[in-house]
Amino acid sequence: MGSAMCEAWQRSLIEEDELVKKAATTIPRLLEHPGITLDQASRLHVNIDECVERMDVLIMALEENSVDRSWIQMATTIRNSWERLAEDAAKKVLVFSGTSDTTVRDDSMRKVMGG
Structure with missing residues (x-):
């Protein structure tokens, strides 16, 4: 992989x-806001899930291009952070639907939300 391409991956990951990191402080506040609607929580979940998917594609590309393992690990950590936020948003949607978030396993969140 060329130097310019490597720099682009690095810049993108940073x-x-x-x-x-900004989302990790903002999204929980949004989800706990008393005025949040089902539609807003649902759209937030979809948008966050798109971030998870984007990171999955990026991780695959990094692996296919034999990028240094430390960058792949950074991408995986970022992806996992997005995944946790997506699960939090999915739980909020389930609360709106009347399903207790304690009755649904975390690993089933994406299935429940269509992910």
């Missing part, structure tokens, strides 16, 4: 890391 930006994604900053984004998920």
